[in-house]
Amino acid sequence: MPRLFWRLFLALWLSIMAFAMITAWVSGVVARQNIPDSPEVAFARNIEKAELMLGAALRRGGPQRAEQIIQGLPWQIRNQVYLFDPAGQEVLGRQRVRRAVDAPGAQTRRRTLIDGQGQTWELVVLRRPPPFQVLEPGGRGAAWRLLIAALISALVSWLLARSLVRPLEALGKTSRQLSTGDLDVRVAETVSARRDEFGALGRDLDAMAERLGEAQKASRRLLRDVSHELRSPLARQRVALELARGRAGELIPAELDRIELESERLEALVDEVLSVLRETSGSSPFEPERFDLAELLADLAELVDYELPEHAPPLRRGFTGPLPVFADRELLWRALENLLRNALLHSDPMAPIELEASRLPGTDQIDLRIKDRGPGVPQAQLEAIFDPFSRVEDARDRSSGGHGLGLAIAAAAVRRHQGSISARNREGGGLEMHLILPIAD
Numbered sequence: 484m485p486r487l488f489w490r491l492f493l494a495l496w497l498s499i500m501a502f503a504m505i506t507a508w509v510s511g512v513v514a515r516q517n518i519p520d521s522p523e524v525a526f527a528r529n530i531e532k533a534e535l536m537l538g539a540a541l542r543r544g545g546p547q548r549a550e551q552i553i554q555g556l557p558w559q560i561r562n563q564v565y566l567f568d569p570a571g572q573e574v575l576g577r578q579r580v581r582r583a584v585d586a587p588g589a590q591t592r593r594r595t596l597i598d599g600q601g602q603t604w605e606l607v608v609l610r611r612p613p614p615f616q617v618l619e620p621g622g623r624g625a626a627w628r629l630l631i632a633a634l635i636s637a638l639v640s641w642l643l644a645r646s647l648v649r650p651l652e653a654l655g656k657t658s659r660q661l662s663t664g665d666l667d668v669r670v671a672e673t674v675s676a677r678r679d680e681f682g683a684l685g686r687d688l689d690a691m692a693e694r695l696g697e698a699q700k701a702s703r704r705l706l707r708d709v710s711h712e713l714r715s716p717l718a719r720q721r722v723a724l725e726l727a728r729g730r731a732g733e734l735i736p737a738e739l740d741r742i743e744l745e746s747e748r749l750e751a752l753v754d755e756v757l758s759v760l761r762e763t764s765g766s767s768p769f770e771p772e773r774f775d776l777a778e779l780l781a782d783l784a785e786l787v788d789y790e791l792p793e794h795a796p797p798l799r800r801g802f803t804g805p806l807p808v809f810a811d812r813e814l815l816w817r818a819l820e821n822l823l824r825n826a827l828l829h830s831d832p833m834a835p836i837e838l839e840a841s842r843l844p845g846t847d848q849i850d851l852r853i854k855d856r857g858p859g860v861p862q863a864q865l866e867a868i869f870d871p872f873s874r875v876e877d878a879r880d881r882s883s884g885g886h887g888l889g890l891a892i893a894a895a896a897v898r899r900h901q902g903s904i905s906a907r908n909r910e911g912g913g914l915e916m917h918l919i920l921p922i923a924d
């Protein structure tokens with residue numbers, strides 16, 4: 484459980500216990516000041532007084548006077564004092580008590596009284612212990628009462644702290660999912676339906692997520708529409724270029740070649756923008772299947788080795804199968820290919836690219852790393868490199884080509900597989916891409 488829960492729990496519990504202990508101490512002090520004798524001593528004194536009074540009553544006033552005295556006793560004492568006549572009858576008619584008085588183990592005090600006629604009466608005092616130890620006077624009873632108070636207050640504090648922390652956990656989980664770009668997530672209904680501040684905060688968070696989602700959809704729609712609208716003039720421009728080549732002869736070939744190159748670059752940019760939109764919106768087909776990721780990595784490594792320049796060291800492999808995944812093979816291939824080509828583009832040509840993959844011990848996840856020996860990325864921009872059109876001018880300048888979309892496409896593909904991707908700078912120079920992918924059940 485989070486630290487906030489334990490802080491709330493301990494604060495509530497210790498406050499209640501401190502109040503209970505102070506109350507018990509004050510009650511004890513007041514009781515000692517007003518009742519100097521313990522309950523046992525006071526009870527014994529009252530019993531002795533009742534015995535003397537009953538003996539004197541029998542000698543002087545007879546059974547009627549003794550009966551009056553017993554009826555006038557406080558009920559706590561009267562219920563424990565019984566007077567039996569010579570025939571064995573209790574003077575107040577409480578015959579059922581005889582079995583309790585004569586029961587084995589009964590705590591009784593017996594005394595023989597003689598009346599004025601010389602007859603023998605039996606006075607029996609039955610000591611009945613409190614029904615529970617918690618009701619006993621003195622230190623032991625107080626300890627039991629404090630223990631019960633501690634248990635009850637701990638339960639109440641736990642329930643109250645849990646009721647405060649649980650909605651915070653739900654709100655935190657939702658905000659973390661929003662921070663990863665999942666704008667379809669909403670606060671749990673158990674929180675948003677509450678009629679307190681937590682419920683109001685949950686509803687505000689849902690409203691914010693909905694507005695952000697609408698804004699994101701609008702921006703994607705704009706990019707998609709602009710990209711589609713650019714395709715038609717680009718196609719007409721290419722046709723016009725071909726016509727111009729046929730009519731211009733040898734007069735302006737260099738200018739026409741330049742126009743064609745820029746047109747191809749613009750068309751490639753449009754294609755990449757559309758790819759990013761398809762991946763981030765989830766509109767592209769997603770057809771997962773079970774396969775061994777180690778086999779896909781081996782095929783990808785062979786392709787990259789084939790395209791390496793002469794004298795460049797081959798890709799260094801650090802993976803063995805099986806690494807079972809349930810994923811879209813083509814989508815995952817494109818994502819990993821983008822990452823490898825990005826590493827090749829920026830790495831030292833004479834330093835090998837490293838491709839490692841293994842199963843994380845004790846988990847259902849695959850740890851995949853791609854390492855290069857390039858200039859790296861400034862620490863403050865490590866998270867931003869996965870955003871569309873993100874460029875790191877100092878470390879990887881525009882002479883390397885590209886539009887800053889390759890890593891965004893790869894990151895979107897990884898997230899569609901319920902995985903995660905991050906980057907960090909390596910010691911000695913270079914960048915390491917770190918991917919976590921779930922293993923197939």
